Amino acid sequence: MKTVFARTPSLKDCPTHYCPGCGHGIAHRLVAECIDELDIRERTIGIAPVGCAVLLYDYIDVDCIEVAHGRAPAVATGMKRTNPEKIIFSYQGDGDLASIGAAEILHAGHRGEQLTVIFINNAIFGMTGGQMAPTTTLGQVTATTPRGRTAAEQGYPLQVSEIMALLPGVIYVERTALDGAAGVRKTKKAIKHAFELQVEGAEGLALVEVLSPCPTYWRMPPAKATEWIKTEMTKVFPLGRLKG
Amino acid sequence: MTTNGFCEEVIIAGFGGQGIISAGKLLAQTAMKAGRQVTYMPSYGAEVRGGTANCMVVVANEPIANPVVTRPNSLIAMNKASLNKFGPRIKPGGLLVMNTSLIDTEPDLDKTIEVLAIPIDDLAAELGSPRSANMVAIGAYLQKKGHLTPDAAAQALPEVFAKRHHQTLPVNAKALHRGTEFAANGS
Amino acid sequence: MSQRVLMCGNEALAEAAILAGCDAYFGYPITPQNEITAYMSRRMPEEGRVFIQSESELAAISMVFGAAATGKRAMTSSSSPGVSLMQEGISYLAGAELPAVVVNVMRGGPGLGSIAPSQSDYFQATRGGGHGDYRTIVLGPSTVQELVDYMPLAFDLADQYQMTVLVLADGILGQMMEPILFEKRPGRELPPKDWALTGAKGREQNIVRSLWLAEGKLEEQNRKLQAKYDQIQKNEVLCEEYRLEGAEIVVVAYGIAARIVRSAVSRARQEGMPVGLIRPITLWPFPTEQISRAAEQFRLFLTVEMSSGQMVEDVRLAVAGKAPVLLHGRPGGGVPTVDEILDIIKELSVSVKR
Ligand code: SF4
Numbered sequence: 001m002k003t004v005f006a007r008t009p010s011l012k013d014c015p016t017h018y019c020p021g022c023g024h025g026i027a028h029r030l031v032a033e034c035i036d037e038l039d040i041r042e043r044t045i046g047i048a049p050v051g052c053a054v055l056l057y058d059y060i061d062v063d064c065i066e067v068a069h070g071r072a073p074a075v076a077t078g079m080k081r082t083n084p085e086k087i088i089f090s091y092q093g094d095g096d097l098a099s100i101g102a103a104e105i106l107h108a109g110h111r112g113e114q115l116t117v118i119f120i121n122n123a124i125f126g127m128t129g130g131q132m133a134p135t136t137t138l139g140q141v142t143a144t145t146p147r148g149r150t151a152a153e154q155g156y157p158l159q160v161s162e163i164m165a166l167l168p169g170v171i172y173v174e175r176t177a178l179d180g181a182a183g184v185r186k187t188k189k190a191i192k193h194a195f196e197l198q199v200e201g202a203e204g205l206a207l208v209e210v211l212s213p214c215p216t217y218w219r220m221p222p223a224k225a226t227e228w229i230k231t232e233m234t235k236v237f238p239l240g241r242l243k244g
Numbered sequence: 245m246t247t248n249g250f251c252e253e254v255i256i257a258g259f260g261g262q263g264i265i266s267a268g269k270l271l272a273q274t275a276m277k278a279g280r281q282v283t284y285m286p287s288y289g290a291e292v293r294g295g296t297a298n299c300m301v302v303v304a305n306e307p308i309a310n311p312v313v314t315r316p317n318s319l320i321a322m323n324k325a326s327l328n329k330f331g332p333r334i335k336p337g338g339l340l341v342m343n344t345s346l347i348d349t350e351p352d353l354d355k356t357i358e359v360l361a362i363p364i365d366d367l368a369a370e371l372g373s374p375r376s377a378n379m380v381a382i383g384a385y386l387q388k389k390g391h392l393t394p395d396a397a398a399q400a401l402p403e404v405f406a407k408r409h410h411q412t413l414p415v416n417a418k419a420l421h422r423g424t425e426f427a428a429n430g431s
Numbered sequence: 432m433s434q435r436v437l438m439c440g441n442e443a444l445a446e447a448a449i450l451a452g453c454d455a456y457f458g459y460p461i462t463p464q465n466e467i468t469a470y471m472s473r474r475m476p477e478e479g480r481v482f483i484q485s486e487s488e489l490a491a492i493s494m495v496f497g498a499a500a501t502g503k504r505a506m507t508s509s510s511s512p513g514v515s516l517m518q519e520g521i522s523y524l525a526g527a528e529l530p531a532v533v534v535n536v537m538r539g540g541p542g543l544g545s546i547a548p549s550q551s552d553y554f555q556a557t558r559g560g561g562h563g564d565y566r567t568i569v570l571g572p573s574t575v576q577e578l579v580d581y582m583p584l585a586f587d588l589a590d591q592y593q594m595t596v597l598v599l600a601d602g603i604l605g606q607m608m609e610p611i612l613f614e615k616r617p618g619r620e621l622p623p624k625d626w627a628l629t630g631a632k633g634r635e636q637n638i639v640r641s642l643w644l645a646e647g648k649l650e651e652q653n654r655k656l657q658a659k660y661d662q663i664q665k666n667e668v669l670c671e672e673y674r675l676e677g678a679e680i681v682v683v684a685y686g687i688a689a690r691i692v693r694s695a696v697s698r699a700r701q702e703g704m705p706v707g708l709i710r711p712i713t714l715w716p717f718p719t720e721q722i723s724r725a726a727e728q729f730r731l732f733l734t735v736e737m738s739s740g741q742m743v744e745d746v747r748l749a750v751a752g753k754a755p756v757l758l759h760g761r762p763g764g765g766v767p768t769v770d771e772i773l774d775i776i777k778e779l780s781v782s783v784k785r
Contacts, residue, residue, distance in 0.1 A: 042632035045501070057638045063628040065500050065639040068523050071493035074485065078497025078505065079628070081481045082455050086501070086630060104493070107486035269437070269608070276437050276610040284437070284608040288463055288546070309693035311607050314768045403437075 008033045010041050010061045017055065021222025023178040023212025024052055027120055028059045030184070031091065034192040035062060038199055044087040045079055047072045051093035052126040070101020073108035076115045087198055089116040094133040095125045098160045102134075105164070109205045112169025116194045117207040119160065122214040123233060130217030134158035137236050142217070157236045161209045165243040171204030172197055172244030175237055177211035179229040190241075197244075206244070211237055249305040252391055253313045255330050256381070257298035258322025258343075263378030266404055267320070268299035270382055273400040274392050275303040283311035296325060303391060318389065320381050322364065327351060341385050343377070360388055360427055367422050373412070376419035383423025394424040435610040440575045440600060441466035443611055444508075444534060447582035449474055450613060453532070454503035455481035457494035459513060462546045463602040464536035467508045488513040492520025492533070499529040500639045502627030504586055508534035510602075511552050512543060514560075521595050522561030525656070526641025528626075530589035532582070533567075534598045536605040539764035547764025548602030550686060553741035556597050557715040564653055566660050567595040568667065569714040571685040575609040577712075587619040588667065592659055593626075599714060601737065603687045603766070663716055670718035671710040674700055678707035679783050680776065681725055683746050684735040685711045688767060692735050695772035704780040714742070722749035730783055732756040733775065735767055 007013060011032035016025045035041050041062055048056035050069035057064030067075045072090035080088045097105050097119050108115060124142055125131040131144040135157050139148040149157075165173040172194060176187040187210055194206035211233050213225035220228065254271065258264045265286050272284035286299040300313035318339040321327035323346045334340060336356045345365035353359070362384050368377040383394050398417040402410065438446070445467045448456070456471040468484065475482035481498070485491040491507045498505035509517060514535045524531050537552050539545040556569045568588050572578045578600060585596040628637050643649040674696055675681065684692040689710040699706045709725060711718045726732070732754055734743040739762040747756045759775055761767050 041630075043630035045628045045630065054642060057636065057640070061631070061636050063631050063637045065497070065527075065628060066642055067496065068493065068519050071489065071496075071520070074490035074493035075497035075500070077483065077490075078455065078457065078494035078499075079501050081483065081494075082498040082503045082505070083501050083629075103486055104490055107490065110486075111483075272608055273437050276435055282437075282610060285603060286606055288602070288606050308609075309697065310691045310769055311609075311687075312603065312691060312766055312768070314770065 008036045010035045012059050012061050014059070016059055018052065019216040021213055021215040021225055022052070023122065023210070023214070024120065026178050026184060027118065027187070027210055027212060028056065030188045030191050031089070031118060032060050033188065034195050037192065038195055040087045040195070040199060043085065044089065047076055047088070047090040049090070049092040049096040050127075051096050053091055053093060053120065054127070056091055070096050070099070071104055072096065072101065073104040073113070073115065073117065077108055077111070077113050080114055084114075087116070087195065089118060089195070091118045092120065093126070094119070094121045094123065094135040098134040098158050105160070106167075109164050109167045109170040109207070112204045114198055114201070114203065115205050116198050117205065118191060118194070119207055119209045120212045121209055121237065122212045123157070124214050124217045126214050126217060135160075135237070137232060159237065161207065161237075161242055164207055169204050170207065170243060171202055172206040173209070173242040174244075175209040175211065175239050175242065177229050177234060177239055178213060179211070179226045209237070211239075250391065251302065251304040252318065252389065253316045254301045254303075254318045254320065254385070255298060255313055255316040256301070256320040256322070257296070257326030257330050259295050259325070260297045262297070262322045263375065264297040264299055264322065267378035267382050268301050270397055270400060270404045271301045271303070271392075273403050274397045275301075277400055278392055278396055280304065281306060281308050283308045285311045285313075298326065298330070318385065320385055321347065322377070322381065323347065324349070339385075339388055341381060341388070343381065358388070360384060362423070362426055364423070367426060368419055371415060371419055371422060373415040373419060376412075376416050379416045379419035380423035380426075383420035384427040385423075387424040387427035394420045435612055437608050437610050438575065439466055439606055439608045440578050441536065441605040442470045443575050444578040444582055444598070444600070445470040445474065446613065447579040448506055448532070448586070449478060449480070450615070451583035451586045452504050453480070453506050453586065455494070455498040455505040457483050457485050457491040457505070457507050458509065459485050459488050459491050461510045461513045463538055463548070463605050464508050464510050464534070466605070467534065467536075488516035489519060492517040495531050496520055496524060496527070496529060499524070499531050500527070500628050502624040502629060504530075504590070506532040506534065508536065510536045510538045511540050511549070514552060514555070518555070518561035521567060522559070522563050522565065523641055524595045525559070525565035525567070526563065527639050528593040529639065530593050531595045532585045532589055532598065533595055534600065537599065537601040545764045546602065548687060548737065548766060549762075549764055550601055550688060550737035551739070551741065551762060552599070553714065553736070553738060556599050557717070557745070565656060566715055567597045568592070568663060568716070569597045569599050571599045571712060571714045572604070573686050573689045573710065575604065575607065576611045578604065579611050579613060583616065583618060587621065590621045590624075591619060592663060594659070599686065601687050667713060668716045668718050668720070669712035670721050671712060672721070673708040673710065675707035675709070675725070677705055678729055679705040680731045680733060680779050681707055681709055681729045682733045682735055682772075682776070683709045683711070683722065683742070685714060685742065688735050688737050691767055691769055692772055694769045695776060698769065698773055699776045699780075704776055705783070706776050706780070711742070717745045717749070719745070719749040722746060723751065726750040726753040730754055731779055733759060733779065735759045735772060737761050737766060
């Protein structure tokens, strides 16, 4: 008999600390499944961000490190260059990657580091209490944009993937969304491809931006949050393969 | 500076491009090969860009504590600014090697200081190698002080210059000897 | 290399790091230590090892963090303003208990300061430097040969205690050349790096972390760190004493300042003045015991440092009021001269006699 929802071995059998309807749990599962399907668990090192997913290692059963806010791509560089046979992935939120770690991701891409980057974009700072992220959309109300983000005051949402796709050292960029079953499938395909490239030794960085719901700080029920990704977020962050 | 025994503290000074740094390195390398203790300290960074360059070399028979030369026994002054800056610091009884190609004034120094006035740039130009002025200076200085021989310095040349400059070794050796000759004969 | 070679401090320490088995060097240019980065860019690839010029000092120390977490010997180097930027990473290295070697070729501050030699990062180096309750081992060599000799020690100490070892040099030491000998000495016996991230093959997942949220867990982790630091204070102090026999005045100085003081002390002795030198080699752990013992014996202490007075605080803590502790500090890139130190010693000798 075929079990439909078998837990992949690299995903630990424990409840997560994430809010109901949060995208992190799904993204973790997808990462774990890809690792198992590619049979790379025993040579994979994961890098946790500072943000809601800081306890990544409590859920994904591979060697893991927790690093300073935004520095994951630099840490990953140090690991991969000294251990070319290992598979290194970073898992970063929008505050981590697009704000404080903008320099590190840009330069890791610029150097063409052989890394897999999972970039979770939920347009907000979750862990610190719902403040504005660089990816917060215009009009979006957050703890630090109480009147809604305006271009004049806070600038436009930062389209990191578009920027990264411009760099010759970046070989694959795809933006997907956890906005339903189809979106989840596409996300998994993208994540898997980003790992495959590293496994094959392709020369350059692979980045998957995942639009992911944060019902808690979007202040909406999970179903509405998925809807908001479809109707609002994808307007600023269009889905699809940007490079590779 | 050592508690006793031989200790020679030299400042070599001029402007950037006069080969001050390689002159100092040559002296240090020669001293090391002769089994002496030696320290070499260059001016660095902004000063190098700003046009002045100097370095301090200490040669001794015993381990050298302090590499920073404030009162040199000898000064090799390649231009006027260097003479003005470091001349007054020469110890009584010390030596000044003064490049008269670029310094046209008489130095006003302690009477016990020996002055070797030598047209360093002109001598180098006569050899067809204006850039070897620094070697003329070292040759003259060594002839006066006698703690290392110009021949030993010539032998140390290959270790001071990068391989890509090794075609200049013969002319630099010649310049060393020209300086020595001038210091010995006054011409 | 069993022959004496003439090398500047920056290049010599870089070669010594390579001989000590440094697997990876990450750095960002800053004067007066650029020779280290340039030397490594040439030599590391020759040895089949890793060199990266990083985009910033933040990235450099983070790359060290990553390489160290996989069990490799990694280092970075910088000068004062750059080392300020590295404090984030150094704190994380302390929290995660990862070994690393950081070289600071100090220059004048605060701010952009100058590129002149200085010793004004003593507080930053010996107090931890970043956030949190932690220490780094700090070595303060005073000759190019010592730089060479202490690099392997720095890597060994880092591996043994799983922490950052800071080599605190300055612009003079980095730039000056001296004849040196590279001698292969046996290293320390080191514990296996079974914590390293190498892929969870045939074992449970390894995690390198510094976040401890469960109640009491971080306090427990901190106590563990402190117990380690206590061991280091007990076992790893290095300090040199020079001409203390019959002394009444003790000058305390480290690094390049100690060399200048040594010349002054040797001249003062020739002139019959009762003066000696204590030179801390490890700045943390500080030779508190040695100085405390000296305070029982000698009448007066003088600290000479190229700062407005930082190490003097440790000297005062060690002397604990048993004798006066004076300071001769040259901040902002000032370098003391033998003559000025000698003058002070002369004055003090007179007052001690009275
Ligand atoms: S705050 Fe948002 S991102 Fe964080 S766990 Fe909750 S839903 Fe997920």
